[in-house]
Amino acid sequence: MKIAYHDIYTHPLPADHRFPMLKYELMATQLLREGIITEDLLFTPEPAPEEVILLTHTREYWHKLQQQTLSDREQRRIGFLQSPALTQREIVITQGTIDIALHALEQGIGFNIAGGTHHAFADHGEGFCLLNDFGVAANYLLQQKKVKQLLVIDLDVHQGNGTAALFAHNANVYTFSMHGAHNYPFHKETSDWDIPLPDGMTTDAYLVELTAALPVLIDRVKPDLVFYLSGVDILDSDKFGKLKVTAAGCRQRDELVFQALQQRGIPCAVAMGGGYATHIKDIVNAHCNTFRAGMDIYGY
Template identity: 45%
Template structure:
């Protein structure tokens, strides 16, 4: 299974910054040590032209050359640096590569990504560029060169925070279906309208969550026929997350992942996934949630390989 990363590009964050940058390298190290069926590959940066499929040229330039305002960077939550700009491009590049690989192999992944708060002309909530939006638009452009019908893409966003940026970018696009299951009272406090929003109460536990997910997938299938799924497999619904406010157990999160992968596999829909948020009180818990997602993903990747071509 092909997995793309940009962990060598580490943001120079000030002491005490609450973003857990170390989780990406920790996850990559454990994947390399524990999952021999995974092929780790360094991501290439997304180009200006690729980013412009979902972002304004002025915003891309401001991020690239550092002319972005301090206020805009405060909304993103990171200090500007060349490393920050480069890493943001490579995070998008990793999801692009994962989507291409998924269309070939059934399942592929980005170790980071899931930057769903980024809008066309601004970032927010630790999100600079919207990797799922850029990847969806680029894969649609590549797909359209040889096929009459456009590539229908479903973004299944199970990060605990609403995918407001993705919803805004695709709000008038009938070829992309945005599904977001998130904490009703959590960030962002001003939500955008996804194609399907599922608001969850604080303290939501496994049974309630999984029932809501089942209903959401049924509604997605009723309204849309995707040929590619981009899955944001956030670790932050876990009960040990500092920012999540939900109460999913280890087993509940594994059941969530297994249901999404199984839904896509049963319908023969290729699936690329990104890790999105995770802010565990113990960073090891966040990494373990994500590692569990990769374990489930690898099982479904193997099932894809066993299918007749």
């Protein structure tokens, strides 16, 4: 089992970028301190090559990221001021998702300590996402004929609008998003299957919904590999999530996904996605629970 991580996920970034990225550094520290993982499981991705990025993103947009020529409006849409460090971070994270997907095909499961940048479209970024790591990884696997059918299970509280748009006309990638109906993005794209959730949905109701959907989804798609976006912004402590799922319920969610896949022999590539609780320890603990659940169920 391999875990993509590099300190470029947090360093060197401008001060206004640094705090939202802090959880990635703290996750690695906590996983190591608790003995959930060992140093030898961590690896440093190389930057994704241009030709791989261009399988998904337009050349014009890619050049704007390279040359730091995004307009003020484009930067506001992303939510970050552009910087070479931020662009480099996204390129490395994207390759990390490719690498852990390839590893999952061989070993069952792989994790990216960052990733899940599902609001990035082919020609623009938004919602703190510059490049769509699942999109790039999926197109790479298909181009290399590593897989024939892919499934994206997106359980971040925000709809994976960029991913839905990227694969709207690609039958080889099935997109599933279970998200807050009244949360960002306020204009939703159309996934292959969307389940919009009402504000205030409790743990029990959430798990009932997911338990009913998973076997139908997996049997319908029969994927060679699943990309799982395990955002923890469904937590009741999240500042923006609007749902009422407990930390225990969030871990049960992960267990449901991993059990459904492992029982059918389906490999899984996991990226962390969002999490915006008031106390960063709540975010880190919930993300670490995803690692605990995946490693337990896949036998690590």
